Each structure stands twice: as C-alpha cells, then as structure tokens.
Amino acid sequence: MTHSPTTEAVVIGAGPNGLTAAIELARAGLTVEVFEAEPTVGGGARTEELTLPGFRHDPCSTAHPFGVGSPVFKTMPLDKYGLRWVHPDLPMAHPFPDGSAAVLSRAVGETAASLGPRDAGAYRRMLAPFLGRWDEVARDVMRAQWSGLPGSPLLFARFGMLGGLPATVLARRFRDAPARALIAGAAGHLSTPLYGLSSGGAALMFLLAGHTVGWPLARGGSQAISDALAGYLKDLGGTIHTGTTVTSLKELPPARAYVFDTSPTALTRIAGLPKDYRGFRYGPAAFKIDYALDGPVPWRSPQAARAGTIHVGGTISEVEAGLLPALHGSAPQAPYLLAAQPSLFDPTRAPEGKHVFWVYGRVPNGWRGDATEAIERQLERFAPGFRDRVLARAISGPAELAARNANYVGGDYACGATAGLRSVLRPTLRRVPYATSDPAVFLCSAATPPGPGVHGMSGHHAARAVLKALWRDRAGGSARPSHGW
Ligand SMILES: Cc1cc2nc3c(=O)[nH]c(=O)nc-3n(C[C@H](O)[C@H](O)[C@H](O)COP(=O)(O)OP(=O)(O)OC[C@H]3O[C@@H](n4cnc5c(N)ncnc54)[C@H](O)[C@@H]3O)c2cc1C
Known part of the structure; x- marks a missing residue:
C-alpha cells in the first residue's frame, strides 16, 4: 500500500x-x-446485482x-x-389487509384524507407548525447537541414537546386505526419499542420529511x-x-x-x-430479503402500488407485536416489515417488465434462524399471490449482513x-x-x-x-x- x-x-x-x-x-x-x-x-x-443479471438491488438503504x-x-x-433523486408517486403507504391504506403523500391533505374524517384535522394540526420549515427542524434536530443552542429555539422546543413522547402516546391524539398505524409504522423505522422515549420523534421526523422533502430514491x-x-x-x-x-x-x-x-x-x-x-450495546438485527420479481407486487391496496416505501404490519398493536419480540430475544411470528419497490419508479433497476423489491423485519441480534417463511406469510396478507411473482431471492440474516458490512455487528443495521x-x-x-x-x-x-x-x-x-x-x-x-x- x-x-x-x-x-x-x-x-x-x-x-x-x-x-x-x-x-x-x-x-x-x-x-x-x-x-x-x-x-x-x-x-x-x-x-x-444480488440475484439475477440486470436486477440492481440496494442491499441496504433505498429511501432517502x-x-x-x-x-x-x-x-x-x-x-x-x-x-439524481427520483420521487415516487407517494413516499410511503401503510396498507391494511382489507385493501385500504393510510398514505404519506407530499400533500398533507391527501395524507389527512387517508386517515378518515375523525382524524384528518388532528393530523393537520400536529404537522402545521413544522410544515415549510424542514431546514430549521433538520438543522436543529440533527445538530450535535454539544455544539450549542438550537438555531430556532421555539420551533425546536415545540418539536421536542411532541417528539419527546413515545409513539404510543403520540398515537393517542388520534381516534381511528389508520392514523395510529401511520404513527406506529413511521416510529418502527427505529428498533425502539413504540412505548420508548423519542419513538414519537422518529415518527414525526419521517412524516414531516415526507411532506416537505419527500422520500426519494x-x-x-x-x-x-x-x-x-x-x-x-x-x-x-x-x-x-x-x-x-x-x-x-x-x-x-x-x-x-x-x-x-x-x-x-x-x-x-x-x-x-x-x-x-x-457497556456499548448493539440492537436487534435485520432479516432482509431482496427479490427479483416477474412483475410488480400484487398489493391488495392500490395506494401501496403508488408508494416507494411500504410499511407492512397492520394496526398499531400488530406493528408493536411485530417489533417487540426481537427486542426481547425471540423472532416474531408476524414481523413488522419495511419494504421498498424502487423499480416501479426507476426503470434502470430491472429488465423491462420485471422488478426488484426488498423487505426486512427485525430479529434478535446474532439470530441464526430463517425468517423467510414468517416474512412471506406476512407479505401474502397484504399482497396475495406475492410468492408466485418471485424469480429469485437473496436472503440476508444477521450473519450475512455482518459479513457484508463490518459495522452491522450481529446484524444490527443501526450500529x-x-x-x-x-x-x-x-x-x-x-x-x-x-x-x-x-x-x-x-x-x-x-x-x-x-x-x-x-x-x-x-x-x-x-x-x-x-x-x-x-x-x-x-x-x-x-x-x-x-x-x-
Ligand atoms: C437493510 C437496511 C436497510 C436500510 N435502509 C435505509 C434506508 O432506506 N434509508 C436510509 O437512510 N438508511 C437506511 N439504512 C441505514 C443506512 O444504510 C446506515 O445508517 C448508513 O449507511 C450508515 O452510514 P455509515 O457511514 O455510518 O456506515 P456504513 O454505511 O455502514 O459504512 C461503514 C463503512 O466502513 C467500512 N469498514 C468497517 N470496518 C472497516 C475496517 N476495519 N477497515 C476498512 N473499512 C471498514 C465498511 O465496509 C463500510 O463500507 C438501512 C440499513 C440496512 C442494513
């Protein structure tokens, strides 16, 4: 050298x-x-190209x-x-097995409408102080805490009053299942219990980003x-x-x-x-599957087919049940899944008519089992016939993730x-x-x-x-x- x-x-x-x-x-x-x-x-x-020639997979991040x-x-x-950033039609959708969905749209009105009449106003009110102010919120929330006071202290304090809450408490501002699930799904990007401190902050940041800067690929x-x-x-x-x-x-x-x-x-x-x-501790691992598909995912929800990222889990209690076992040392039966379908919006990722798709759920750090069956069972609830579209899979449990990137100790993708x-x-x-x-x-x-x-x-x-x-x-x-x- x-x-x-x-x-x-x-x-x-x-x-x-x-x-x-x-x-x-x-x-x-x-x-x-x-x-x-x-x-x-x-x-x-x-x-x-993790699966077949011409199928370009992101082994980790896709939505940004x-x-x-x-x-x-x-x-x-x-x-x-x-x-070049590519914006999907919808940044995110959170479908339910009956084919309905809560959606995260660039337009707050579309998101509010997807939550139903009893929660639309509460959603708009929750986001209103921060809309159009992403740069200030991001600068202050993502700043180094040791580097001094936030640049917009009042806005930061307002964000902190909501964001410091557990997602379960934030969700109580809403009356119906779609809004509560939307909060839970966004908080579920972190490997934190939904009752954990700052899980509400994660949800708020993801939602605000969706409305202000998008979730592009x-x-x-x-x-x-x-x-x-x-x-x-x-x-x-x-x-x-x-x-x-x-x-x-x-x-x-x-x-x-x-x-x-x-x-x-x-x-x-x-x-x-x-x-x-x-005393430094690692968190739960991801269990990720990258798919080469013969066609788009057959979502029952039409909104899910418009989204770059899909939160697959259902109601807030189902999301919680899909997250908690991994934190307590066991693999969930019905894991909460994050999924991405980039080739729907970026045709460079797969041969014409074919698609790449990924999904991951949480398992305990260092877990050695195979979650493929549990993951695909969960997917089939929301996209019946999914398995019939699979041409190839690249399965990455904790050991494979750690082998691919030494930072993912025991498969912990959050380092x-x-x-x-x-x-x-x-x-x-x-x-x-x-x-x-x-x-x-x-x-x-x-x-x-x-x-x-x-x-x-x-x-x-x-x-x-x-x-x-x-x-x-x-x-x-x-x-x-x-x-x-
Ligand atoms: C399955 C999965 C999905 C994700 N999805 C998203 C997403 O959609 N959006 C998003 O924003 N984030 C996502 N993330 C998280 C994101 O990828 C990471 O948080 C981010 O990459 C962290 O960046 P980093 O520079 O800290 O570390 P890394 O990106 O992990 O980079 C560390 C680098 O250091 C190298 N390295 C380690 N040890 C050594 C050594 N001893 N010598 C030389 N080199 C070394 C590694 O090879 C690696 O290249 C995802 C992660 C995973 C695993």
Whole structure:
C-alpha cells in the first residue's frame, strides 16, 4: 500500500459518514486518505446485482428522506457527480389487509384524507407548525447537541414537546386505526419499542420529511449517492483505497487525525482503546430479503402500488407485536416489515417488465434462524399471490449482513441500540460524542448522533470536532495525540 507522505487525516470506512467526514476535512484544506474494506465505496448505500443479471438491488438503504433533506449534503454539488433523486408517486403507504391504506403523500391533505374524517384535522394540526420549515427542524434536530443552542429555539422546543413522547402516546391524539398505524409504522423505522422515549420523534421526523422533502430514491441505485460523494472527494484532492481492511493503526500513514466510520467495537480494537466504549450495546438485527420479481407486487391496496416505501404490519398493536419480540430475544411470528419497490419508479433497476423489491423485519441480534417463511406469510396478507411473482431471492440474516458490512455487528443495521436515550446519547455519555480518549482518534459512524440513515451528519459533526481539536492544538491548548505527527 502506498501512502501520501503528507497525509493529515485518515478516514477508516467509506460509508456515507466516512465520505462526508473526508469531504469536510478536505474542504478545510487537509490532505485526506480513506481506507475501505470492501471493493466498492458506500457501506450501507450500495447497489449490487444480488440475484439475477440486470436486477440492481440496494442491499441496504433505498429511501432517502434524510439524504435529500440532509443539511450537509445540501452544501455539496452531488448532482454534478451524477446523483439524481427520483420521487415516487407517494413516499410511503401503510396498507391494511382489507385493501385500504393510510398514505404519506407530499400533500398533507391527501395524507389527512387517508386517515378518515375523525382524524384528518388532528393530523393537520400536529404537522402545521413544522410544515415549510424542514431546514430549521433538520438543522436543529440533527445538530450535535454539544455544539450549542438550537438555531430556532421555539420551533425546536415545540418539536421536542411532541417528539419527546413515545409513539404510543403520540398515537393517542388520534381516534381511528389508520392514523395510529401511520404513527406506529413511521416510529418502527427505529428498533425502539413504540412505548420508548423519542419513538414519537422518529415518527414525526419521517412524516414531516415526507411532506416537505419527500422520500426519494437515487436513480440507478443508492450506489449513486456514494459514487457522487466519492467523486466530489477525489476532486477535492482526497484519495480512496478500496479493498483494504484496517486492523491496526500501524498499517496507516502517520496523520494528525484518524476518523473511524466503523463500529465502536472495531475502533477500540484497531486504535487500542479497550475502555472507551465499555457497556456499548448493539440492537436487534435485520432479516432482509431482496427479490427479483416477474412483475410488480400484487398489493391488495392500490395506494401501496403508488408508494416507494411500504410499511407492512397492520394496526398499531400488530406493528408493536411485530417489533417487540426481537427486542426481547425471540423472532416474531408476524414481523413488522419495511419494504421498498424502487423499480416501479426507476426503470434502470430491472429488465423491462420485471422488478426488484426488498423487505426486512427485525430479529434478535446474532439470530441464526430463517425468517423467510414468517416474512412471506406476512407479505401474502397484504399482497396475495406475492410468492408466485418471485424469480429469485437473496436472503440476508444477521450473519450475512455482518459479513457484508463490518459495522452491522450481529446484524444490527443501526450500529448500536436505539432504545431509550441511546438514540440521542450515542455511543456513550461524553461531551463530544465523536471524540475518544485518544486526542487523534475520532468516531464518525452512525453509532454517533444523529444516528442511522444516509445523511452524512455524523461525518459532518465528527469532522468539525477534528478541526476544532487541530485548531486547539495549533494554539497550544491540548494534549498531543499518541499517533502520527
Ligand atoms: C437493510 C437496511 C436497510 C436500510 N435502509 C435505509 C434506508 O432506506 N434509508 C436510509 O437512510 N438508511 C437506511 N439504512 C441505514 C443506512 O444504510 C446506515 O445508517 C448508513 O449507511 C450508515 O452510514 P455509515 O457511514 O455510518 O456506515 P456504513 O454505511 O455502514 O459504512 C461503514 C463503512 O466502513 C467500512 N469498514 C468497517 N470496518 C472497516 C475496517 N476495519 N477497515 C476498512 N473499512 C471498514 C465498511 O465496509 C463500510 O463500507 C438501512 C440499513 C440496512 C442494513
């Protein structure tokens, strides 16, 4: 491996956060090298032919409310590097077995109407203070909590009063099943019980994003996001080495900062900091199936056929029953499923007339069973005849997910538990969550705030922490790091 003799910052891992951290450091004038274990960049934002030739699957992320709405991605010319957002007709649908559905539409009125007359007004009132103000909400909710007061304190306080509630409490604002299920399904993106603190905040963010910025897909697959980030980084002078698993800091060039887009566990091992993340816990795993289909999914609900993302579970109590067992160590009989059907809106993903489709449910961390039958039984409730459309499946349980991306420890796609305060106090209680006990070593992955998702904000905040530390050091303030220089 050849290294630049003048490297100032090294980033380990080329996921969205690692690439964003590298871009921020390069934009600040540092020479940056990135080392990625896999043959391609992207981490959780990749695209591969997992099943049959011509079927381009996203093994992880597909819908990007927080990508299109990311405060830091907005500062980057990613369109110049090929990124095109494709907006499905509906960002999301939450169907019921009788063929009806609650929908998340760009238009609040369409969503409100789908919830029925008794809840339409309450839904509009809940969202009204935040509509048209995504940039402020996203900036303050996705900010590093240590970096000072929110920019719009009143709006943030108002959001916090609702978002701090458990989803089950938020759902009580509504009288009928569709609205309650809509809240539950959106909160179910986190591996948090619906009665858990901040699960309401997750629901609110997903719903608000749907109305304000949408839940778009990247044309050609999520790899396009990562390729755009990598292309921009290279033009800023950054270097990326793929196919290079880092096992020790000694393998890396001397540098002033080492920024880890890895799990906390890998950081402790590689940087030799065994005490830093003692007590850090991983959450439940995903059990994901990527399908090549002979035609579109035969949803009973016509609205589900218009949506990029589908929440498959039914009522709020069914969603809860589909989520809780994984948190308590067993696999659910009727899992709550997140599903995506990108080829309905992006024809580049599959041969003409054919489709790619993915679905995942939650299972316990490290679980070794096979959830395929339970997942397909659940799908058939909402899309009878689904199995007849299947040409091929790529099944990824916890072990396969972890083998594909070392950050998914035990199959935990959130890189750390998100239950309770762990969704905000990540990865451990520390004033600067991106710093470690070694002043030259930083963590920038989804294990840090604001947590999982393709938005690059953890990378952005970690890079700011690096630059602050380097500036302090230049001014003669801090201890010298034990590596590099
Ligand atoms: C099934 C699934 C579906 C998802 N769906 C969505 C979605 O629709 N929308 C969304 O926004 N998010 C989604 N996510 C979450 C999203 O993919 C992640 O939160 C996001 O990718 C985290 O970015 P990151 O940069 O922190 O880490 P990652 O994207 O995980 O990248 C980490 C990188 O570091 C590399 N690495 C790790 N260890 C080493 C090492 N020792 N040496 C060198 N390289 C190393 C890895 O190979 C990887 O490339 C999904 C995740 C999963 C698993």
